[in-house]
Amino acid sequence: MTYRFRDLLALEPLSADELTFILDQSQPFQEIQRHPLKKLATLRGKTVVLAFFENSTRTRLSFGTAASRLGADTMNLQAEASSLKKGETLLDTANNLNAMKPDCFVMRHSSSGAADFVARHLEIPVVNAGDGTHEHPSQGLLDALTIRDRKGTLKNLNVTILGDISHSRVARSNIHLLGKFGCRFTLCGPAMWVPRELEKIGPPGTPIRCVYRVEEALEDADVIIVLRVQTERLHEPSLAQNDYILLYQLNAERMRLAKKDALILHPGPINRGIEITPEVADGPRSAVLEQVTNGVSVRMAILYLLMVGATEGTHPALEVKGETKPKESAHASD
């Protein structure tokens, strides 16, 4: 098997076999993280753009580490320092960076669909490192790798996601990936963050239920994904921070309701004492630091698959819509 797309924009269009393939290709890179010398020459002479139009520390450092361990160089664009502040359009910025002849374009943007838009205009592979509330494919993959390592399988697990689901691209990527392996989802949080419409976002037939009591959400859970609560969204009169803690915080007492071997994930950065207590975040059932290590391995696999070999990939967005027109004509019609 090979990865058939030119870009990695979303997990939604990928099949269970294709997702398994990417996870399998991440395994050799997990070994590299344990080597005394971690630098390969596989992508020597290649350049990866890290265009973070929205702030990020972990994801940007993780992609940067992945690129440099493969031997590639990186070009960094950060939101505060960029010419976006001076009014340049996204497309102009992308075209200007592309004119410096990089080989891959990793980008994060606050607008859903931004990576897809850029991918339609560039000839080089584009990796979505998070777009608005749409998807965060590399996070979905590293979560799945962590779950598979700890649980031995991705099949038929009870997955609970806690927090602000409606604004979470991480939750969407998790559901699109794990839903293809028969996982059942329980989404839990304050009603304003867990609208019933979310029950329909998974792959067809995926059992997703929205519940509003954390005790109910934790029962029988194999995996608990705790999302970061954006504290700026917690305020009177909708919901005070103390009320969130009282109603939804994952603490040791509530963890007794979950399965004994339930696994806890958090995409970071953690608000200690808000969505999760330190004892749970640092406890034996938590895999938050394994997630970070696996993040580098997954991102090395993504860069390897997109940048090595003479692949003739298609554009996943075109494929989803059933279009087959070549890149050039799609470009010309814009």
Next chain:
Amino acid sequence: MRLVEKSQLMSAAEIDRTLQRLAHQIVEKSGGTRHLALIGIRRRGVPLAQRIAQAMRGIDGVEVPVGTLDITLYRDDLSTVAPQAVLQSSHISFPVDSLDLVLVDDVLYTGRTVRAAMNGLFDLGRPKRVSLCVLIDRGHREMPIEAQYVGRDIQTSDTEIIEVRLREIDNEERVILVDRVES
């Protein structure tokens, strides 16, 4: 272009006898099995390394550690092979520092695989010595690389292919010479 089998070079019994001899030679030249470890190069070097280790158990009664190495990430032709080269896992669970490592592969040809394997090994540490053991040396080297332990030297033309078939991977056990013929 089609592939035609020209002749059988080794039978199952001959492969077995050759591996026994290679095991003896490695033990003799290394002055025993202390500090010795075998590294099988994926794919067919892996079962060969395991069988040599098994033969060594018969000689010295000692368990020689065996690791496996996938050289894909170290290849020098990754930008030209299409499509992607699929990665396999490497498993070397022991520290390689100060060890006498013997790389094991089925066929030595251009030497490029061995060059890649050595780069991979040196990312793991600083072995004391690295030597090379192959079942078949077919010539046509493109690198200054030689094997210290050779099962059989075979003269070939560059249109010919040597196929080592092992029961662990191919469900049969023999070495054959195949030729590319214009069809």
